[in-house]
Amino acid sequence: MNRIDRLFGIATLLQSKKYVSADRIADQFDISVRTVYRDIKALTEQGIPISFEQNRGYFLVQGYFLPPVSFTPEEANALLLMEKIIARYADKSIQAHYSTALNKVKAVLRGPERERIEQLNSRIRIHVPDPVPGNLDYLATLQSVISAGHIIEVHYRNNAGIETRRQLEPIGLTFYASAWHIIAWCHLRNEYRDFKVVHILGLTNTGMQFRKEPHISLNDYIASKFSQSR
Numbered sequence: 001m002n003r004i005d006r007l008f009g010i011a012t013l014l015q016s017k018k019y020v021s022a023d024r025i026a027d028q029f030d031i032s033v034r035t036v037y038r039d040i041k042a043l044t045e046q047g048i049p050i051s052f053e054q055n056r057g058y059f060l061v062q063g064y065f066l067p068p069v070s071f072t073p074e075e076a077n078a079l080l081l082m083e084k085i086i087a088r089y090a091d092k093s094i095q096a097h098y099s100t101a102l103n104k105v106k107a108v109l110r111g112p113e114r115e116r117i118e119q120l121n122s123r124i125r126i127h128v129p130d131p132v133p134g135n136l137d138y139l140a141t142l143q144s145v146i147s148a149g150h151i152i153e154v155h156y157r158n159n160a161g162i163e164t165r166r167q168l169e170p171i172g173l174t175f176y177a178s179a180w181h182i183i184a185w186c187h188l189r190n191e192y193r194d195f196k197v198v199h200i201l202g203l204t205n206t207g208m209q210f211r212k213e214p215h216i217s218l219n220d221y222i223a224s225k226f227s228q229s230r
Contacts, residue, residue: 003039006029006031006039007039007042007043009028009029010025010029010036010039010040010043011043011048011060013025013028014050014058014059014060015060017059018059019053019056019057019058019059020057020058020059021056021057021058022036022037022040022057022058024057025039025058040058048060049061075105076105076106076113076117077117077120079101079102079105080102080117080120080121080124081124082098083098083099083102084124086098089136089175089180090136090139091136091137091138091139091140092137093137093139093140094139094140097140136180136197136198138197138200138203139173139180139197141203141205142170142173142182142197142203143173144205145170145205146170146171146172146173149169149209149210150205150206150207150208150209150210151167151168151169151187151206151208151209151210151211152167152168152170152184152203152204152205152206153165153166153167153168153203153204153206154166154167154168154195154200154201154202154203154204155200155201155202155203156195156199156200156201157199157201158199159199163201164188166186166187166188166189167186167187167188167206168182168184168185168186168187168193168195169184169185169187169210169211169212169215170182170183170184171183171184171185171192171215171216171217171218171221172217172218172221173197174218174222179196179197179198180196180197180198181194181195181196181197182194182195182197182200183195183218183221183222185210185212185215192216192221194225
């Protein structure tokens with residue numbers, strides 16, 4: 001990646017995150033932290049308002065937006081490939097949103113590049129295990145409540161067929177064993193639990209903020225479960 005592309009990539013990364021550490025930027029673009037400092041200086045000299053907060057990282061000053069981005073054919077190809085996975089493992093709402101976003105990507109490509117993308121699309125087939133049967137229509141709602149920190153009420157049927165109603169504070173979504181799982185603090189059991197999304201029979205966003213604070217991160221939960229299973 002040449003320096004101009006890297007500088008634009010750093011600016012795009014900063015726009016997509018609230019804070020980005022120098023180490024994160026270095027890892028993302030395979031450069032040294034010293035090079036990150038030079039690149040940040042170059043961006044600020046070009047008038048991009050980048051600030052820094054101790055122990056958090058760099059951020060774009062509120063109110064600043066980059067101009068509309070363009071995509072390389074390789075980036076569009078990567079998004080096209082992921083569309084095949086999403087078609088198998090996401091609900092109809094997410095599939096529709098992804099398709100709309102991908103169409104916007106295609107729209108900014110030049111004619112010949114767009115034609116190559118369409119040709120490639122007809123030559124990609126994904127053969128993966130069938131997803132666990134069930135309703136995935138709650139995925140979009142679950143993403144929203146995780147972002148908002150809202151408590152949900154669910155009607156849930158476990159593997160034994162026992163149905164319960166409970167309030168959950170979702171901390172994240174994870175996909176394994178061909179199924180989506182919601183990890184949440186369960187008010188009924190007073191502990192973190194793992195729920196298969198396809199076993200959710202009904203879901204309501206209460207609009208109430210989490211009562212338990214702070215929560216562990218999804219990564220910490222997964223790491224703890226992995227260590228217990230070893």
